[in-house]
Amino acid sequence: MTGNATFRHSDTAVLSVTAVDAPIVKTSAEFDEVIGDSYGRNGLRPGMLAKLAGISERRWWHEDQSFVDGAVQAAQEALAQAGVDADRVGLLINTSVSREHLEPSIAVSVHHALGLPSACLNFDLTNACLGFVNGMQLAATMIDGGQIDYALVVCGEGSRVPQERTLERLSGPDATAQDIVSQFATLTLGSGAAAMLLGRASEHPEGHRVVGGVTRAATEHHELCVGDFTEMRTDAQGLLVAGMGLAGALWRDAAQEFDWQEMDRYIVHQVSQVHTTKTAEALGIDLERIPLTFPTYGNVGPAAVAITLAKEADSLERGDRVLMMGIGSGLNMTCVEIDW
Secondary structure, rough: OOOOOOEEEOOOEEEEEEEOOOEEEEEHHHHHHHHEEEEEHHOOOOHHHHOOOOOOOEEEOOOOOOOHHHHHHHHHHHHEEEEEEOOOOOOOEEOOOOOOOOOHHHHHHHHHHHHHOOOOEEEOOOOEEEEHHHHHHHHHHHHOOOOOOOEEEEEEOOOOHHHHHHHHHHOOOOOOOHHHOOOOHHHOOOOOOEEEEEEEHHHHHOOEEEEEEEEEEEEEHHHOOOEEOEEEEOHHHHHHHHHHHHHHHHHHOOOOOOOOOOOOOOEEOOOOHHHHHHHHHOOOOOOHHHHOHHHHOOEEOOOOHHHHHHHHHOOHHHHHHHEEEEEEEOOEEEEEEEEO
């Protein structure tokens, strides 16, 4: 069957959403200075990160910090903000792309640090930059199904190591223009963490109800963006075209189930100025209703949508309609509506 998969939630609400900033600011001008000789040798001009991507800064953790520490802090703040004890959490989903090892899961470190109960199911869920939204969807399904009362979805991302290694490669005497272009996306990444606590809407009238949404796959494009522990190589133009095609198809079919043309806020995955502008144009949505975090935080992977929502939360009013929108390399896209 082709088209979208549609899902609706009956009794799940967002109780809190928090963001933790990595402490070290790294400017695009600093990156340009490191690889300046390679730019000149290959006939390229510095400034692409700021001018083309619209990213002037991103953040790094300190060397003795881990993105896991950020995820733990964000989760602690989410629990405190909602006034829910850790021993009541029945599910922890870590959605980080970043990882320091292949096993065990990142979730077990977060579970241990938070002191969550032994009955709390915990695991990693990874789906490129779409992971956090998928984690929300799965958590809401389990809450609606009566399996759990509360769920924590967390994500911590660290871009320092891949960016340091990429800068070292691109500043070398053998770096070509193709190397710079194909690894450009690695330099747009950022570090940070986010967490969301979800619970029963019927027991938390102060919460923000998760309405439902749609998801759609276009996995024929799975080779356009491939990353590992040290770098990410991207066909930027191909990814943009394929992503807009996927978004347009999802949006067209979603109109049969949802009226999303006039949302109060669109919380989109934060990639670049080009991607944001093209998304708004392709879907016919008001660019003024899309808050931006990428200019000073970069692309913080799956944490980006939650970070953006957390920073926007104080400006939202009761009854506002919010749409979380994510596209993950592969390609997959999911939209989730929240009745704030």
